[in-house]
Amino acid sequence: MSKTLxxxxxxxxxxxxxxxxxxxxxxxxxxxxxxxxxxxxPVCMMDPMDFDISIFPDHYSKVTKAxxxxxxxxxxxxxxxxxxNARSSSxxxxxxxxxxxxxxxxxxxxxxxxxxxxxxxxxxxxxDVVVAHKTMHGADMKxxxxxxxxxxAFANFYIDKAQHIDDSMDPRSWTFFPRFNxxxxxxxxxxxxxxxxxxxxxxxxx
Amino acid sequence: xxxxxxxxxxDRLLSARAASSVPLPPEISFCNPRDARILFxxxxxxxxxxxxxxxxxxxxxxxxxxxxxxxxxxxxxxLDRLSHYSAWLGRSEPVETIAVDGKxxxxxxxxxxxxxxxxxxxxxxxAASNTxxxxxxxxxxxxxxxxxxxxxxxxxxxxDTEEGVSETLFEDL
Numbered sequence: 001m002s003k004t005l006x007x008x009x010x011x012x013x014x015x016x017x018x019x020x021x022x023x024x025x026x027x028x029x030x031x032x033x034x035x036x037x038x039x040x041x042p043v044c045m046m047d048p049m050d051f052d053i054s055i056f057p058d059h060y061s062k063v064t065k066a067x068x069x070x071x072x073x074x075x076x077x078x079x080x081x082x083x084x085n086a087r088s089s090s091x092x093x094x095x096x097x098x099x100x101x102x103x104x105x106x107x108x109x110x111x112x113x114x115x116x117x118x119x120x121x122x123x124x125x126x127x128d129v130v131v132a133h134k135t136m137h138g139a140d141m142k143x144x145x146x147x148x149x150x151x152x153a154f155a156n157f158y159i160d161k162a163q164h165i166d167d168s169m170d171p172r173s174w175t176f177f178p179r180f181n182x183x184x185x186x187x188x189x190x191x192x193x194x195x196x197x198x199x200x201x202x203x204x205x206x
Numbered sequence: 207x208x209x210x211x212x213x214x215x216x217d218r219l220l221s222a223r224a225a226s227s228v229p230l231p232p233e234i235s236f237c238n239p240r241d242a243r244i245l246f247x248x249x250x251x252x253x254x255x256x257x258x259x260x261x262x263x264x265x266x267x268x269x270x271x272x273x274x275x276x277x278x279x280x281x282x283x284x285l286d287r288l289s290h291y292s293a294w295l296g297r298s299e300p301v302e303t304i305a306v307d308g309k310x311x312x313x314x315x316x317x318x319x320x321x322x323x324x325x326x327x328x329x330x331x332x333a334a335s336n337t338x339x340x341x342x343x344x345x346x347x348x349x350x351x352x353x354x355x356x357x358x359x360x361x362x363x364x365x366d367t368e369e370g371v372s373e374t375l376f377e378d379l
Contacts, residue, residue: 001304002302002306002311002315003302004302005306036306036308154301156375158301160301161303162314165303165314166303166305168305170307176291176301180302181301181302181314182301182302182303182304183301183302183303183304184303184304184305184306185303185304185305185314186306187304187306187307187308190270190308
């Protein structure tokens with residue numbers, strides 16, 4: 001029934017980007033999508049900061065840089081602006097080189113970001129991109145990239161509408177996919193709890 | 207209402223969001239504000255004359271709404287927004303709203319004639335064309351993940367159990 005979920009189930013390589021203001025359910029939605037659509041693929045979480053990987057399922061692993069991402073796996077980046085900030089590709093060619101080969105290595109790069117203006121534009125170019133919008137506050141909208149602002153405005157409208165239509169779903173479960181024109185209420189993974197949304201609570205900045 | 211946007215189109219779309227909380231029909235929300243103003247004034251004028259509910263007046267009003275929405279379609283900057291407005295003109299939902307609980311999908315809201323209300327169970331689905339699955343069998347059953355050591359805050363290890371998916375084949379609608 002859902003064109004979005006059908007497409008994501010068959011996705012071999014590409015980008016999945018989840019954007020929205022803080023505490024709108026981006027991480028839960030991202031991991032929920034992967035658990036629903038790609039349950040059997042290994043997942044590696046890329047981050048230079050230390051966090052407890054044992055709270056995630058066994059098929060999750062931790063890496064610190066792009067060269068460590070295994071073939072065929074899904075690379076999850078929580079808040080991509082901390083790992084690859086905007087314009088990082090102009091100073092360091094690593095990102096461009098990596099994105100140039102993710103199709104060869106059958107990798108999906110899935111990340112969350114609060115605002116696409118903080119995200120390097122290389123992610124959105126020349127890749128098979130599926131964007132998922134959560135709610136974005138009006139003040140954050142002011143700084144959003146022009147090319148995403150209209151879709152984000154639609155997302156706010158349709159998520160608000162969905163929350164009123166169906167109050168049986170958690171309000172933060174709704175996500176708008178502009179590419180497929182669908183607003184979907186997604187469940188959290190079975191293993192999800194509050195620890196997974198605050199994995200850097202005890203981390204030290206590096 | 208404070209305006210946080212810098213361009214007219216986004217401002218209009220944000221107004222549409224705000225309008226979801228007031229009883230404005232969506233065609234008015236998406237109209238050019240100038241057209242909406244004329245429409246409301248005309249409606250007030252006919253109301254003053256006591257003919258607001260006359261069939262001819264209502265017919266002309268509907269005609270006016272269609273005209274102004276068609277005008278917006280022709281000015282749409284993005285092809286996907288064009289399809290959105292065209293969907294409005296076709297009286298169908300431009301955006302599907304789907305609730306997923308992990309086992310089934312169901313459509314919520316929308317027009318009754320276009321809804322498939324029977325929950326669709328998950329089953330074996332065909333992969334989309336021109337895409338492959340790296341190292342994954344298309345028929346592999348869903349597997350509850352296992353955890354290293356502690357799980358859910360307890361010290362007990364969780365047994366790795368497998369849950370099979372429904373054998374019901376997904377039927378294309």
